[in-house]
Amino acid sequence: MNDAQGKGAGGDALARFVGVDKSYDGQTLAVRGLTLDVAKGEFLTLLGPSGSGKTTTLNMLAGFERPTRGTILLAGRPVDRLPPYQRNIGMVFQNYALFPHMTVADNVAFPLSVRGVAKGEIAQRVKRALATVQLEAFAGRRPTQLSGGQQQRIALARALVFEPSLVLMDEPLGALDKKLREQMQIEIKLLHERLGLTVVYVTHDQSEALTMSDRVAIFHDGEVEQLGQPDELYDRPRTPFVAGFIGENNLMVGTVASLAGGLARVMLAGGIEVMATPAGALAPGAQTVIAVRPEAIHIAASAGGENTMPAIVRSRIYLGDHQRLLTEISNRLVIRVKVPAATHAAQDAPILLSWPAADCLAFPSAGLADVTLNEEWTRS
Amino acid sequence: MTETAAARDPTLAAAVRRATRGQRLAAAGLVAPLVLLLVCSLCLPIASLLGRAFYDPTMADGLPRTAAALAVDTGATVPGDAAFAALGADLAADLKDDTVFRVAQYLNTILPGSRSHVLRAARGARADAPYTRESLLAADPFWGEPDTWFIIRSGVKPFTSTYLLAAIDLQWLPTGGIGPVPPGQGIYRLIFLRTFLIAAAVTAITLVLGFPLAWLLATLPGTVASRLIMLVLLPFWTSILVRTAAWTVLLQKFGLLNDLLLWLGVTSGRMEFMYNRTGLLIAMTHIQLPFTLLPIYSVMRTIDPSQMRAAYSLGARPVSAFLRVYLPQVMPGVMGGCLLTFILCLGYFITPALVGGTADQLISNFISDYINVDLNWPMAASLSFILLGATLTLSLLFARLVGGGRVRIF
Ligand SMILES: Nc1ncnc2c1ncn2[C@@H]1O[C@H](COP(=O)(O)OP(=O)(O)OP(=O)(O)O)[C@@H](O)[C@H]1O
Ligand SMILES: [Mg+2]
Numbered sequence: 001m002n003d004a005q006g007k008g009a010g011g012d013a014l015a016r017f018v019g020v021d022k023s024y025d026g027q028t029l030a031v032r033g034l035t036l037d038v039a040k041g042e043f044l045t046l047l048g049p050s051g052s053g054k055t056t057t058l059n060m061l062a063g064f065e066r067p068t069r070g071t072i073l074l075a076g077r078p079v080d081r082l083p084p085y086q087r088n089i090g091m092v093f094q095n096y097a098l099f100p101h102m103t104v105a106d107n108v109a110f111p112l113s114v115r116g117v118a119k120g121e122i123a124q125r126v127k128r129a130l131a132t133v134q135l136e137a138f139a140g141r142r143p144t145q146l147s148g149g150q151q152q153r154i155a156l157a158r159a160l161v162f163e164p165s166l167v168l169m170d171e172p173l174g175a176l177d178k179k180l181r182e183q184m185q186i187e188i189k190l191l192h193e194r195l196g197l198t199v200v201y202v203t204h205d206q207s208e209a210l211t212m213s214d215r216v217a218i219f220h221d222g223e224v225e226q227l228g229q230p231d232e233l234y235d236r237p238r239t240p241f242v243a244g245f246i247g248e249n250n251l252m253v254g255t256v257a258s259l260a261g262g263l264a265r266v267m268l269a270g271g272i273e274v275m276a277t278p279a280g281a282l283a284p285g286a287q288t289v290i291a292v293r294p295e296a297i298h299i300a301a302s303a304g305g306e307n308t309m310p311a312i313v314r315s316r317i318y319l320g321d322h323q324r325l326l327t328e329i330s331n332r333l334v335i336r337v338k339v340p341a342a343t344h345a346a347q348d349a350p351i352l353l354s355w356p357a358a359d360c361l362a363f364p365s366a367g368l369a370d371v372t373l374n375e376e377w378t379r380s
Numbered sequence: 381m382t383e384t385a386a387a388r389d390p391t392l393a394a395a396v397r398r399a400t401r402g403q404r405l406a407a408a409g410l411v412a413p414l415v416l417l418l419v420c421s422l423c424l425p426i427a428s429l430l431g432r433a434f435y436d437p438t439m440a441d442g443l444p445r446t447a448a449a450l451a452v453d454t455g456a457t458v459p460g461d462a463a464f465a466a467l468g469a470d471l472a473a474d475l476k477d478d479t480v481f482r483v484a485q486y487l488n489t490i491l492p493g494s495r496s497h498v499l500r501a502a503r504g505a506r507a508d509a510p511y512t513r514e515s516l517l518a519a520d521p522f523w524g525e526p527d528t529w530f531i532i533r534s535g536v537k538p539f540t541s542t543y544l545l546a547a548i549d550l551q552w553l554p555t556g557g558i559g560p561v562p563p564g565q566g567i568y569r570l571i572f573l574r575t576f577l578i579a580a581a582v583t584a585i586t587l588v589l590g591f592p593l594a595w596l597l598a599t600l601p602g603t604v605a606s607r608l609i610m611l612v613l614l615p616f617w618t619s620i621l622v623r624t625a626a627w628t629v630l631l632q633k634f635g636l637l638n639d640l641l642l643w644l645g646v647t648s649g650r651m652e653f654m655y656n657r658t659g660l661l662i663a664m665t666h667i668q669l670p671f672t673l674l675p676i677y678s679v680m681r682t683i684d685p686s687q688m689r690a691a692y693s694l695g696a697r698p699v700s701a702f703l704r705v706y707l708p709q710v711m712p713g714v715m716g717g718c719l720l721t722f723i724l725c726l727g728y729f730i731t732p733a734l735v736g737g738t739a740d741q742l743i744s745n746f747i748s749d750y751i752n753v754d755l756n757w758p759m760a761a762s763l764s765f766i767l768l769g770a771t772l773t774l775s776l777l778f779a780r781l782v783g784g785g786r787v788r789i790f
Pocket of ligand 2: 054055056170
C-alpha cells in the first residue's frame with residue numbers, strides 16, 4: 001500500500017493479513033479481501049462504524065475465528081492452525097472479561113500461572129504489573145468491587161503481564177464516561193511508548209483513533225477503505241465515506257464540468273460553480289462528491305474570490321474558543337462553517353462564504369453508501 | 381471511604397430508614413400473604429405431624445387412673461393390686477366411651493397380638509369387684525408379663541422417645557437404658573442408608589448426563605436453546621405415575637428395550653430391568669434430570685463467552701481454562717442442581733413402589749405405609765423426623781462447606 005508509510009513501512013511486520021475473507025453464514029462477507037500489515041511497535045487502530053468487521057478482524061488475529069479464505073501470518077509464520085492459547089497475544093475485551101471468582105492479583109497472575117512460572121516470580125511480576133497501572137492497593141479485591149476504569153486497568157495489566165508480542169484491544173474504553181476515557185487514552189498511549197508494545201486497537205470513536213494511533217485503518221462494510229496516518233486520513237481522504245467519517249465535512253453532490261490545471265470545475269445543484277481538487281480519477285460529465293471542512297471556510301469581505309458565494313446565517317452556536325454557523329447558500333443547502341469566536345454574524349444576516357480550491361476535494365462518487373450529504377435548510 | 385464514614389453517622393442511617401419506611405411497608409405487605417400461606421400450609425402441619433413423633437397422649441388419656449397408680453408403684457415392672465384395680469376401672473370406662481380400641485391399637489402395634497387381651501380385660505372388668513393382680517393374672521397371664529407393663533409404664537407418659545429410638549433401630553431396654561432392637565428387627569438404619577445412597581447415585585448420574593447437555597444448551601443461540609429446553613421440560617407435562625408406567629412398558633421383561641436388545645443381538649436372553657435397582661435408577665434419573673440440569677443451565681447462560689476467550693488468550697489450554705475459569709463460575713449452579721435433586725430423591729415413594737424391587741423400597745415408602753396402611757402415625761412422624769433432621773444436617777453441612785452464597789437454584 002502506498003500510504004503505508006511511517007512506522008507501518010518496512011519488512012518487520014509482526015502480523016500480516018493476506019487476502020483474508022471471513023463469512024459467518026456462507027452468504028455475506030463480514031470481512032472482505034483484507035490485506036494488512038501490523039508493524040512491530042506500532043499503534044494500529046481499526047476504525048469503522050458498527051458491523052464493519054473490526055471485531056471479526058481482531059478475533060481472527062487472536063485465533064477465536066478462522067479466516068474463510070486467505071492467510072494470517074504472525075512473525076512470518078502462518079497461524080491458521082495455531083490455537084489462541086499458543087499465539088502469545090494479549091487481549092483486552094470490551095467488557096474486560098475479568099474473572100469474577102478470582103481476586104485482582106489472581107486475575108493478573110493467571111497468564112503466568114498457566115505458563116508454569118515459579119510462584120515467587122509470579123508474585124513479583126504481578127506486583128510490578130499492578131504498579132504499572134497504579135492499582136497495587138487493590139490486589140486483594142474482587143473485580144466487581146472496582147470501578148469501571150479500575151477494571152479496565154486490571155484488564156490491561158493482565159493482558160500485559162506475560163509480555164505478549166502483540167496486544168489487541170476491542171473498544172476497551174467503550175464503557176467509560178468521557179472524562180475517564182480521555183484519561184485512559186493517555187495512559188494506554190504512555191504504556192505503549194514506555195513498554196514498546198505493538199497494539200491493534202479497535203474503536204468506532206474517530207477522535208480516539210486520531211489521538212492515539214500511529215496508523216488508522218478505516219473499515220467500511222468489511223473492507224479497509226483507507227489505511228494511513230491520522231493527519232493523512234484527515235487531510236487526504238480517498239473516498240467520500242472517509243471524508244465524512246473522519247472529522248466533519250460538508251459533502252455535496254455535483255457534476256464535473258471540466259478539468260484544467262489540476263483542478264476540477266464542479267457544478268452543484270442550483271447552478272453553483274465550485275473549483276475543487278480531484279481526489280481520484282474524474283471525467284467531465286461524471287457525478288462527483290465534493291468535500292470541504294467547516295474550518296476551511298471563511299467569511300469573505302468582497303465577492304469575486306475563489307469559491308466565493310453568498311449565504312444567509314441561519315443558526316449560530318457559540319463554543320467558547322470558536323463558533324459554528326449553519327448557513328444557507330442559494331441552492332438551499334446548509335453549509336457548516338467554523339469561524340473565530342469574535343466574528344460577528346447576526347441571525348439571518350447575508351454573508352459571503354469562501355474557501356480555497358486546494359481545501360475542497362472532489363471524489364468520484366462511486367460509493368455513496370453510509371455517506372451523509374449536506375441537507376437542504378428546512379424552516380421550522 | 382465515604383461508605384464507612386456514612387455507616388458511622390447514626391443520623392444519616394436513621395434518615396435513610398425513615399425515607400425508606402414506605403418501601404419497606406409495601407414490601408412487607410406484598411410478602412405477607414406468602415408468609416401466611418407458608419405458615420398455614422407448610423410449617424404448622426409439618427410441626428404438628430412431627431410432634432407426634434415424641435408426643436402421644438393415647439395411653440395417658442385412655443388410662444388416667446392407671447397412670448396415677450403407676451406413678452407411685454415403682455417397685456417392680458409388674459405393679460401391685462392398686463394399679464390392676466385402676467386398669468380395670470380405666471378399661472371399663474374406655475369401653476363405655478368407645479375409646480378402648482385406641483389403647484388396644486397402641487399396645488398392638490408394639491406387642492402384636494395384644495389387642496384381644498386388652499379387649500377381653502375391658503369386657504371382664506366389674507365395678508363391684510375390682511381387678512387384683514391375682515384375679516387378672518388368673519384370667520389372662522398376659523398381664524403378668526414384664527413386657528406388657530413396661531410398655532404401659534412408658535406409654536402413659538405422653539412424651540415418649542420410643543418411636544424416635546425405634547426409627548433408628550434403638551429401644552428402651554426393660555432392664556433400663558437404651559440398646560439396639562433385637563437382631564432381625566432393626567431395618568431402618570439400612571433403609572436410611574439405602575435411601576441416601578440411591579439419592580446420591582441418582583444425583584451423580586443426572587449430573588454426568590445433565591452437565592454436558594446444559595453446556596450445549598447454554599452455547600446454542602437463544603431461540604434454539606429455548607426450544608430444546610422445552611424438550612427437557614417435557615417430562616413435567618405428564619404425571620409421575622404416567623411416566624413411571626411408561627418405563628414399565630419399556631423396561632419390563634417382554635418390553636421394548638428387551639425386544640430391541642434381542643433383535644440387535646446384544647443380549648441372548650431377556651434381561652431384568654424392572655423391579656430392581658437398575659429400573660429404579662433409570663426411572664428416577666429420568667424424572668430428576670431437569671431438576672439438576674436447569675440450575676446449571678441458568679448459571680451457564682450468565683457466563684459471558686468472552687470469559688473462555690480471555691482464558692485462552694491468556695495462554696490457558698482448554699482443560700485448564702475449563703477447570704480454572706468455567707467450572708468455578710458454574711459451581712453454584714452445579715451445587716444448587718445437585719442439592720435439589722438429592723433432597724427430592726429422599727422423598728421418592730411412588731417410583732420405588734412401581735419399578736423397584738423389594739430391596740429398593742426407600743424410607744418414604746415406609747413412612748407412606750405407616751400413614752396409609754398401618755395407621756401408625758407416631759412411627760411415620762418419627763421416620764419423617766429423622767429424615768428431615770438428616771437432610772437439614774446434610775444441607776447445612778453442605779452449605780457450610782461450599783459457602784451458602786455459592787449455591788444457586790435459578
Ligand atoms: N458470531 C457471528 N455470527 C454471525 N455473524 C456475525 C458474528 N459476529 C459478527 N457477525 C457479523 O459480521 C459483521 C461484522 O461484525 P463485527 O462484530 O466484526 O463488527 P464490528 O465492526 O466489530 O462492529 P461493532 O463496532 O458494532 O462492534 C456484522 O454484520 C455481524 O452481524
Ligand atoms: Mg465489535
